[in-house]
Amino acid sequence: MPTTPDTEPLQILPSTEPYTLCLALVGDLDHEVADEVLHQAREALRGRDGVRSLRLDCRELELADSTGLSVLLQLRRDAHEAGIRFCLDDPRPILERLLHITGTHDYLTCASAAGPPSDAEEAIETGEGGSGR
Structure with a gap:
């Protein structure tokens, strides 16, 4: 679906998931909009505590x-540094191809975030953090 110049x-x-921020990438993610998307x-x-x-x-x-x-990789690094899981959902074939060619597919898609959270992550998400078991 082509986007109009007015589309963000x-x-x-x-x-639908608690503690999750969902963003949609629309149109082209190229040199013309990269800085804007990252910002x-x-x-x-920044506006959402507890993500x-x-x-x-x-x-x-x-x-x-x-x-x-590069923007996707930077967002992944930012998320990792903040202790936030990162996942690209529903990449189209052209993006899938780019990710496979560059060896970043598993790093950026849900393949790297698969599986349940660890006990420590679960405690943080439910607010039951503490030392010891």
Whole structure:
């Protein structure tokens, strides 16, 4: 689906999961919008305390170039440093191909975030953190 120039490249989506921020990438993620997308995603994270998971919905992403891939990698690093899980959801074939060619598929998609959270992560999410068992 082609996007119009007025379409925001990053949109906040409602989440059905607690402690999860869901964002949608729309249109092209290239050198023209990369800085804006990175800034908007960081701002969205700053405004939400308690986020434990960042999910980027890519079903409406038309194209990603090397600059766009760089943004995804930076968001993944930012999330990791903040103790937040990161996952790209529904990457289209063109993005899948880029991720496989660059060896970043498992690092950026849910393949790296699969599985249940550890006991420590579960305690943090439920607010039952403490020392000892």
